[in-house]
Amino acid sequence: MVPTPENRDADVVVVGAGLAGHAAALAAAEAGAAVVLLEKGESYGGTSAKAGGGLVFAGTDLQQAAGVDDDEDALRATLLAAGGGHADPATVEAYVDHQRATYGWMVGHGVRFDYDPDLQPGQLNRLHGTPPGHAVDVLHARVAEHPGVQYVASAAADRLLRGDDRVTGILLDSGAELHASRGVVLSSGGFTRSDDLLAVFAPQWLPTTRMGGDHNTGDGLRMAWELGAGLADMSRIEASFGASVPAFPLLVDPEGGEPTLLFATTQGAVVVNRHGERFVDESLSYKKISSACVLQPDGLAFQVFDERVMRRSQPTPGPADFRRALEEGRVLTAPTLTGLATQLGLPADALERTVRRYNEGVDAGVDAEHGRPVVDRGGPGAARVEEAPFYAYPCRSGLTTTYCGLTVDRRLRVLDVWRRPIEGLWAAGEVVGGFHGASYYSGSALGKAAVLGRAAGLDAAGVPPVGTSAVGTAPADGR
Numbered sequence: 001m002v003p004t005p006e007n008r009d010a011d012v013v014v015v016g017a018g019l020a021g022h023a024a025a026l027a028a029a030e031a032g033a034a035v036v037l038l039e040k041g042e043s044y045g046g047t048s049a050k051a052g053g054g055l056v057f058a059g060t061d062l063q064q065a066a067g068v069d070d071d072e073d074a075l076r077a078t079l080l081a082a083g084g085g086h087a088d089p090a091t092v093e094a095y096v097d098h099q100r101a102t103y104g105w106m107v108g109h110g111v112r113f114d115y116d117p118d119l120q121p122g123q124l125n126r127l128h129g130t131p132p133g134h135a136v137d138v139l140h141a142r143v144a145e146h147p148g149v150q151y152v153a154s155a156a157a158d159r160l161l162r163g164d165d166r167v168t169g170i171l172l173d174s175g176a177e178l179h180a181s182r183g184v185v186l187s188s189g190g191f192t193r194s195d196d197l198l199a200v201f202a203p204q205w206l207p208t209t210r211m212g213g214d215h216n217t218g219d220g221l222r223m224a225w226e227l228g229a230g231l232a233d234m235s236r237i238e239a240s241f242g243a244s245v246p247a248f249p250l251l252v253d254p255e256g257g258e259p260t261l262l263f264a265t266t267q268g269a270v271v272v273n274r275h276g277e278r279f280v281d282e283s284l285s286y287k288k289i290s291s292a293c294v295l296q297p298d299g300l301a302f303q304v305f306d307e308r309v310m311r312r313s314q315p316t317p318g319p320a321d322f323r324r325a326l327e328e329g330r331v332l333t334a335p336t337l338t339g340l341a342t343q344l345g346l347p348a349d350a351l352e353r354t355v356r357r358y359n360e361g362v363d364a365g366v367d368a369e370h371g372r373p374v375v376d377r378g379g380p381g382a383a384r385v386e387e388a389p390f391y392a393y394p395c396r397s398g399l400t401t402t403y404c405g406l407t408v409d410r411r412l413r414v415l416d417v418w419r420r421p422i423e424g425l426w427a428a429g430e431v432v433g434g435f436h437g438a439s440y441y442s443g444s445a446l447g448k449a450a451v452l453g454r455a456a457g458l459d460a461a462g463v464p465p466v467g468t469s470a471v472g473t474a475p476a477d478g479r
Contacts, residue, residue: 010036010150012460013170013180015157015220016188018046018213019446020429022139023102023453024185024460026109029148031461036178037149038170040156046189046213047401047430048136048449050258053317054113054129056447057103062115062128070124072096078126079444083437088232090410091434095448097410098455103128106450111138114316120266122375127443129316135450160184160223160425167227167424183424185456186414187449190402190430191218201404202237207299209243209259209398212430220431221405227425228416230407232433238440241265241289242303242319243398244330249345251298251396261400262303262330262393263319265289267312268383269305269393270358273297276341276350278358281370287440290397302344303393304355306385317443322391331393340390359384401445405433411464412456428456 010033014025017039025037057063058075076096080087107113113128143149161169161177169179191197192212198205225231243259245251265271265282271289273279273296280292293301305322313322325331334340337355341348361367362384365374375383406414406427413421429449436444458464 008177009179009181010034011180011182012036012185012457013038013178014185014187014457015170016040016046016186016429016431017044017140017151017153018187018189018429018449019048019136019139020449020453020456021185021187022136022143023450024187024426024428024457025149026139026143026146027105027454027457028185028461029146031458031463033148033182033461035149037143037151038155038157038172038178039151039153040188040215040219042154044140044151044153045133045136047216048446049133050212051132051400051446053319053446054127054443055103055135055450056126056441056443057099057128058126059100060103060115060128062113063117063126066115066117068117068124070126072100074124075099075126079441082439082441084439085437086233086236087437088407088434091408091432094408094410094412094455095435095444095451099447099451102451102454105454106135106139109138109142111135116314119320127317131316132318135446157188157219157223160227162227165423167422180424182462183426183460185460186220186224186406186425186427186431187429187453187456188220188431189213189216190405191221192216192399192402194218197221201234202402204294205237205239205397205399208239208294209396211243211259211398211400216430220427224406224414224422224425224427227422229422230415230417230419231405232407233404233436234433236436236438237399237402237404238287239290239294239397239399241286241293241301241397242395243400244325245300245394245396246330248394251300259398260325260330261319261398262322262325262395264303264305264309264322264391264393266320267305268309268385269303270355270385272302272304272346272351272354274300274346276346276348276354278354278370281367281372283372285439285442294397299396301395302346303395304340304351304385305391306387307389308383308387310391325393326391331391333389333391335389337390340392344392344394355385359386401430403430403436403440403445405431407434408432411459412452413459426456426460428453
């Protein structure tokens with residue numbers, strides 16, 4: 001459907017109904033704006049509905065209850081360090097400004113978070129876990145209840161409307177026009193599903209498993225680009241290691257077989273290729289392991305682990321739920337390494353030799369082959385793989401998000417190629433570039449969606465929020 005003539009005028013139009021879009025629409029409506037929230041597909045959610053991790057927050061009540069000392073200054077330093085000197089300080093500052101208030105706002109609206117201070121042993125944990133799709137489901141329910149928001153599905157945006165040197169609305173592909181007196185927020189996701197944009201910006205990832213929102217074809221990027229918007233981080237797109245192979249041993253994704261991520265490496269799994277040989281330091285980030293995996297035969301790898309690692313399975317975040325992956329058939333098991341190799345189609349003698357050498361390195365206190373830190377619960381890395389039964393997770397590199405996009409300022413206004421604001425145009429979520437820089441801090445993608453979405457919605461409505469003054473607990477009015 002498209003909006004009927006009587007509701008084609010709004011204060012703010014939000015393009016894309018994932019987590020960023022819902023946060024923007026609801027925040028703008030709570031600030032008094034009349035909002036239209038558009039979704040290209042038949043159902044809301046996008047990448048946010050599939051993502052199984054959590055959101056990065058610092059200084060929350062859950063951290064304090066766990067005895068974790070964390071604050072905005074430490075978070076800022078971590079995000080800038082993760083960006084390797086290439087993250088845009090203004091975009092990082094926007095996140096830092098609004099992250100605790102956004103956490104409290106989400107809790108106030110009914111989003112449930114869990115927190116494990118030991119999720120990544122030896123590292124400060126900021127990941128506040130949620131089940132896949134939970135946050136966007138909760139905010140969608142609030143959007144549906146709010147009289148100031150009209151949600152419209154199956155309404156693909158085609159062009160931005162512009163007049164008097166500002167963005168004034170949206171032209172839908174149906175030919176209908178939506179007018180926005182204050183402007184438009186782009187929250188339309190990235191372009192993992194667009195072969196033509198990947199061919200231009202990241203051709204090396206064209207053969208990977210495509211994940212993320214089904215309609216993430218770069219629509220918002222194209223519309224703003226047409227108006228002269230600047231771009232950031234386009235050369236820094238990276239895939240994620242650990243994407244499942246739903247039809248293994250077949251390497252083609254079946255209809256309806258949505259790949260998921262699993263990171264048994266964080267709890268001690270070793271990674272081998274089709275030859276049964278290790279090829280990487282498993283303590284590296286799943287982004288860096290992905291670059292090594294794509295070079296292996298068929299781009300395929302296997303996370304091999306034992307019962308000790310399986311006992312560390314936990315329900316959230318999704319990539320840590322090894323038991324559910326076993327129940328769903330994504331993880332295979334056998335009482336011996338030989339039996340496991342047979343199931344996987346790997347040479348049994350090679351797999352046994354690889355695990356034996358790995359265990360010898362653990363005993364010697366040094367991983368001579370790949371330099372993985374030889375520690376266990378005291379930090380990320382190695383421990384012997386020896387307790388039956390044994391498990392394996394066949395996986396590939398998956399392109400979950402594109403981590404690049406439009407340049408924005410601290411208020412989330414889209415900037416042109418000369419870094420001047422395009423009046424009446426904001427962006428949030430995956431379509432924003434500059435936040436991640438050279439690398440990706442785990443959990444910051446969903447965090448970026450919620451935090452920058454809410455901030456953009458408030459600014460578009462004319463009421464910039466107070467960001468960092470209070471510990472992240474929910475105000476009485478949920479705002």
